[in-house]
Amino acid sequence: MATYIGAIDQGTTSSRFIVFDRTGRIVSVAQKEHEQIYPKPGWVEHDPAEIWRRLEEVISEAMEAKGLRPSDLAAIGITNQRETTVVWNKKTGQAVYNAIVWQDTRVADVLPHFAAHGGQDRYRTKTGLPLTTYFSGLKIRWVLENVPGARAAAEAGDLLFGNIDTFVIWHLSGGVNGGVHVTDVTNASRTQLMNLSTLQWDDEILADFGIPKKMLPEIRSSAEVYANATFAPVAGVPIAGDLGDQQAALFGQACFKPGEAKNTYGTGCFMLMNTGEKAVPSTCGLLTTVGYKIGEKPAVYALEGSIAITGALVQWLRDNLSIIEKSTDIEALARTVNDNGGVYFVPAFSGLYAPYWKDSARGVIAGLTRFVNKGHIARAVLEATAFQVREVVDAMEKDSGIALDNLRTDGGMTVNHLLMQFQSNILNKPVVRPVVLETTALGAAYAAGLAVGFFKDTDELVANWAEDHRWIPSMEQEKRDNLYHFWKKAVTRTFDWVE
Numbered sequence: 001m002a003t004y005i006g007a008i009d010q011g012t013t014s015s016r017f018i019v020f021d022r023t024g025r026i027v028s029v030a031q032k033e034h035e036q037i038y039p040k041p042g043w044v045e046h047d048p049a050e051i052w053r054r055l056e057e058v059i060s061e062a063m064e065a066k067g068l069r070p071s072d073l074a075a076i077g078i079t080n081q082r083e084t085t086v087v088w089n090k091k092t093g094q095a096v097y098n099a100i101v102w103q104d105t106r107v108a109d110v111l112p113h114f115a116a117h118g119g120q121d122r123y124r125t126k127t128g129l130p131l132t133t134y135f136s137g138l139k140i141r142w143v144l145e146n147v148p149g150a151r152a153a154a155e156a157g158d159l160l161f162g163n164i165d166t167f168v169i170w171h172l173s174g175g176v177n178g179g180v181h182v183t184d185v186t187n188a189s190r191t192q193l194m195n196l197s198t199l200q201w202d203d204e205i206l207a208d209f210g211i212p213k214k215m216l217p218e219i220r221s222s223a224e225v226y227a228n229a230t231f232a233p234v235a236g237v238p239i240a241g242d243l244g245d246q247q248a249a250l251f252g253q254a255c256f257k258p259g260e261a262k263n264t265y266g267t268g269c270f271m272l273m274n275t276g277e278k279a280v281p282s283t284c285g286l287l288t289t290v291g292y293k294i295g296e297k298p299a300v301y302a303l304e305g306s307i308a309i310t311g312a313l314v315q316w317l318r319d320n321l322s323i324i325e326k327s328t329d330i331e332a333l334a335r336t337v338n339d340n341g342g343v344y345f346v347p348a349f350s351g352l353y354a355p356y357w358k359d360s361a362r363g364v365i366a367g368l369t370r371f372v373n374k375g376h377i378a379r380a381v382l383e384a385t386a387f388q389v390r391e392v393v394d395a396m397e398k399d400s401g402i403a404l405d406n407l408r409t410d411g412g413m414t415v416n417h418l419l420m421q422f423q424s425n426i427l428n429k430p431v432v433r434p435v436v437l438e439t440t441a442l443g444a445a446y447a448a449g450l451a452v453g454f455f456k457d458t459d460e461l462v463a464n465w466a467e468d469h470r471w472i473p474s475m476e477q478e479k480r481d482n483l484y485h486f487w488k489k490a491v492t493r494t495f496d497w498v499e
């Protein structure tokens with residue numbers, strides 16, 4: 001009998017294959033980065049063929065490393081960077097254009113046209129999302145409008161659209177030789193083309209955006225068998241889970257009750273709160289989205305605060321300014337000073353996401369004096385993450401009417417004690433990290449395991465969750481208020497930069 005579950009985690013900067021045991025512990029893992037392509041300011045692309053190659057490599061590596069055979073895996077779950085848009089030819093398997101990444105702002109110029117009737121929140125009631133550059137719908141439209149021959153081919157039924165989950169499942173289940181074309185409700189809820197109540201594609205929005213329905217995948221639940229894998233190292237294993245990465249982290253953190261929330265610190269930061277079987281509209285700048293749907297059970301919704309740039313700012317400091325050599329060096333550099341020296345760094349590189357949704361904002365470093373050194377900049381970079389999360393937590397508490405006792409965290413940046421302590425200080429709440437930090441991949445594994453009966457129910461998953469570390473607030477209220485006041489002031493300096 002199979003003893004493990006496999007999870008594909010295809011993120012913004014890298015791809016991983018992780019094999020978990022029944023208790024959620026990692027048995028084997030392999031990871032590879034892929035190229036970030038920046039053709040113009042504000043444009044971000046990935047090569048979909050490279051992503052699939054990297055996945056083939058990491059699956060093979062992780063299976064070989066522990067001598068695993070397909071029969072050792074009960075199922076495979078997929079989790080992915082959300083919104084990133086791929087359009088490919090179903091006969092050749094070739095993408096007609098690079099994947100347009102969620103952070104890409106190229107559709108900003110058409111937003112006023114679509115917002116002219118009904119404003120930025122024109123599609124909020126149906127989709128839970130404001131009109132902005134973030135979601136997939138307008139990215140698909142861009143491909144159809146700008147890639148020669150794409151519209152005609154799409155209308156002829158030759159092209160398929162997929163977020164990365166769909167693209168991966170299609171390849172994993174045979175590609176041109178019978179690959180299935182499916183997505184799940186969580187990924188579909190980020191296209192701005194799915195109606196949150198019906199969980200189906202919305203004909204009216206498709207007509208507005210000019211997107212032929214025949215290129216869209218079938219929307220399925222997050223935990224069911226979609227197909228069997230055909231890729232040799234995992235051939236025959238059921239592909240049985242599919243969740244966008246932030247929803248997968250909610251699942252992996254076992255936030256199954258309304259009011260339970262998690263915050264993932266990655267390229268960006270994404271806080272999701274389970275709101276149960278009710279889609280709660282936001283009036284404070286959050287998104288309403290699908291949290292998960294287990295098989296035939298009703299969908300569970302979530303409120304989400306999305307922040308585009310957090311960990312990516314540390315990478316920017318490393319790659320664009322060479323102030324640090326490795327991302328992890330930031331903590332030591334930030335510890336060379338006692339405070340931010342009056343500096344605030346607002347990384348509005350892709351505009352501002354929650355709670356502002358301002359596409360025309362651009363980044364600023366505010367409060368510079370000759371006193372400031374690179375230690376202060378490093379500190380301001382870390383604090384930027386914590387301040388942005390505070391803004392989202394404030395909005396979440398207002399929208400949900402629930403005061404969070406503590407903040408459940410995961411993701412790469414949670415290894416940074418300076419950041420986590422500052423996060424706790426600026427929130428005035430305990431910040432908690434679980435033992436298994438790979439909650440995203442774990443969530444996909446859990447969904448797949450539930451679908452094939454490897455796990456009995458969600459109670460079994462809740463029992464797997466264990467606390468690893470807790471940061472307790474230790475800052476005076478006056479200091480907290482003062483820091484947050486200047487952060488808010490710095491944020492206003494980013495507004496309306498692009499004219």
Ligand code: G3P
Nearest residue numbers: 011012081082266267268
């Ligand atoms: O919405 C974008 C999000 O899904 C990306 O997550 O972890 O790949 O940066 P990540």
